[in-house]
Amino acid sequence: MKSVVTTVVTAADAAGRFPSQNDLEAVQGNIQRAAARLEAAEKLAAGLDAVTREAGDACFNKYAYLKQPGEAGENQVKVDKCYRDLGH
Numbered sequence: 001m002k003s004v005v006t007t008v009v010t011a012a013d014a015a016g017r018f019p020s021q022n023d024l025e026a027v028q029g030n031i032q033r034a035a036a037r038l039e040a041a042e043k044l045a046a047g048l049d050a051v052t053r054e055a056g057d058a059c060f061n062k063y064a065y066l067k068q069p070g071e072a073g074e075n076q077v078k079v080d081k082c083y084r085d086l087g088h
Contacts, residue, residue: 004030052087059086 004027004061011018019027025036044051058080060066073079 003088048087052083056083 008019008027012023047086059082060073060079065071068074072082
């Protein structure tokens with residue numbers, strides 16, 4: 001994943017110029033919002049198991065055939081693998 005600094009410098013370089021004042025202000029704003037983004041990521045990560053479980057339950061409820069023999073949810077081992085994959 002590219003950082004905002006890399007993106008700004010690459011764009012300016014491609015245009016044959018130095019980063020402008022607006023470019024630098026965008027970088028500064030991005031850095032100032034880093035703490036809020038980190039907090040949001042931590043909250044999402046803390047709730048990952050619940051979100052994963054809810055998504056899996058919704059899939060198995062909407063597509064009931066998945067619980068039939070030969071399908072992804074035919075036994076608990078396969079169901080657990082589905083939840084694991086959703087978490088990834």
